[in-house]
Amino acid sequence: MRDFDIIVYGATGFTGRLVAEYLVQAYPGRGRWAMAGRSAAKLAEVRDLIGATADTPLVVADADDPASIRAMAERTAVVLTTVGPYQLYGSGLVGACAAAGTAYVDLCGEPAWMRQMIDAYHEEAKRTGARIVFSCGFDSIPFDLGVMTLQDAARERFGAPAPRIKGRVRKMQGGFSGGTAASLKATLAAAAREPSLLKLLASSFALTPGFSGPHQPTGLIPEYDATLGAWVAPFIMAPINTKNVHRTNFLLGHPWGEDFRYDEMMVAGLGDVGKAAAEAISKLNPFASDKGPKPGKGPSKEARDSGFYDLLFIGEMPDGSRLDAVVTGDRDPGYGSTSRMIAESALCLVEDVTGDGGVWTPGALMGAALRDRLKAKAGLTFTAG
Known part of the structure; x- marks a missing residue:
């Protein structure tokens, strides 16, 4: 049993904060999610600003500290990351999720990096059951x-x-x-x-x-x-x-x-x-x-x-x-709608969709289930x- 259903990594950034705020407002009282970033103090500040409860867990993780990234991936069912550019800050997290069998969603629009991750981790993710899903915002x-x-x-x-x-x-x-x-x-x-x-x-x-x-x-x-x-x-x-x-x-x-x-x-x-x-x-x-x-x-x-x-x-x-x-x-498209889409994608992986591991697209893995969520909740x- 993992500690959390979802960790929002990058919650102190602009888009990550919007994602966390959406979870607070659209799903009040829903537990088993956490906010992650490099600074515990900044995470606590954002937690208070968005109206999250004082007991909302905070996880310190930094792309420059691989051990912290691995530990974060091992604690949750899904990592939702807004920390980009992903080709600069995301490779270690994709690898950690693939190794730990952890689902992953991001907002990536960087196709060359995505192909590199497919080549490097698709088979490993299939083996461990990790469902890696890129491009869970307006693109695409x-x-x-x-x-x-x-x-x-x-x-x-x-x-x-x-x-x-x-x-x-x-x-x-x-x-x-x-x-x-x-x-x-x-x-x-x-x-x-x-x-x-x-x-x-x-x-x-x-x-x-x-x-x-x-x-x-x-x-x-x-x-x-x-x-x-x-x-x-x-x-x-x-x-x-x-x-x-x-x-x-x-x-x-x-x-x-x-x-x-x-x-x-x-x-x-x-x-x-x-x-x-x-x-x-x-x-x-x-x-x-x-x-x-x-x-x-x-x-x-x-x-x-x-x-x-x-x-x-x-x-x-x-x-x-x-x-x-x-x-x-x-x-x-770039903020308000995107923050809702990626949040609902993560929830879809937790609540609606099983599927095999591998590097997926939103449509191929979540399809109609995600479409229904977006119609019902995300505008x-x-x-x-």
């Missing part, structure tokens, strides 16, 4: 489960999955997190040191070892989407989301076919105005400025609560038939028709 749950929702509906209506799906971000308010920006910078720095990573980063099948499917739409340049009658532009999170979607298909034994094609883009608008907007978006780097949030910092509660997103998934069947699915969220909707 709404997209992973959005595709799954559409494919469920396609099989029901047409008797077969859609071989081609377009993911389209129709509306979104709220920025990306400081951790996302830091992760991208760390990834680019790693690629500069090791150019071979560039090929991995460019491949839609970077997370499907031993399998490479058909050529995929790149989504790297503005284009006119005849299906929508609108111009679309590159979406900054597509390089991680598309890889996770293909890994879900891969892990499930290719229920959507080995020839499945998928891409993601942002809807820019109609006519000449839409074309100009798409071209402007394609030249914009939201991480280029130093004005964005720093790791550990983030927007106000008012800004988080006023954020939202609206995602459209278009399934195209071989006979020309079309089926759509829509995913919405009622908080800003997301999933519809198809």
Whole structure:
């Protein structure tokens, strides 16, 4: 019997604090969870600020102290970590969870590192029963489960999955997190040191070892989407989301076919105005400025609560038939919605899903169970028709 169901590692950081606060508010009185970080004093301060009970356990753990990381992993059923960039601070924790048979969820959008962890720990996690689940935030749950929702509906209506799906971000308010920006910078720095990573980063099948499917739409340049009658532009999170979607298909034994094609883009608008907007978006780097949030910092509660997103998934069947699915969220994607998604992912592993060990995606391991939790508790909707 482990001491805890969930340890929130990184609880003194901005996103980790939001996760801990969500657990306090959404599940009052629920015991068997703890807050972890480098400083007991800072953990106690956050515990009091978020209204957690005074007896909420505090666990001191530091990525620079492997023994403390191992001890943390051995005490809990699930480690929920917001301590990134994961390629700088996460490898030891993944290894410790794999060795201890401990489930793990994070917010990783760093595909080269994820592939390294798959290669290093997938078999060990299978042996010990550790369920390692990356990308349990805005990248990539709404997209992973959005595709799954559409494919469920396609099989029901047409008797077969859609071989081609377009993911389209129709509306979104709220920025990306400081951790996302830091992760991208760390990834680019790693690629500069090791150019071979560039090929991995460019491949839609970077997370499907031993399998490479058909050529995929790149989504790297503005284009006119005849299906929508609108111009679309590159979406900054597509390089991680598309890889996770293909890994879900891969892990499930290719229920959507080995020839499945998928891409993601942002809807820019109609006519000449839409074309100009798409071209402007394609030249914009939201991480280029130093004005964005720093790791550990983030927007106000008012800004988080006023954020939202609206995602459209278009399934195209071989006979020309079309089926759509829509995913919405009622908080800003980078913080408010993400903190809820990762918390519910951890709870899903504790309460709803067993499954074999290994390195998973949210969709492949938790699927409909997680979707139901997010609809009931986290402000997301999933519809198809």
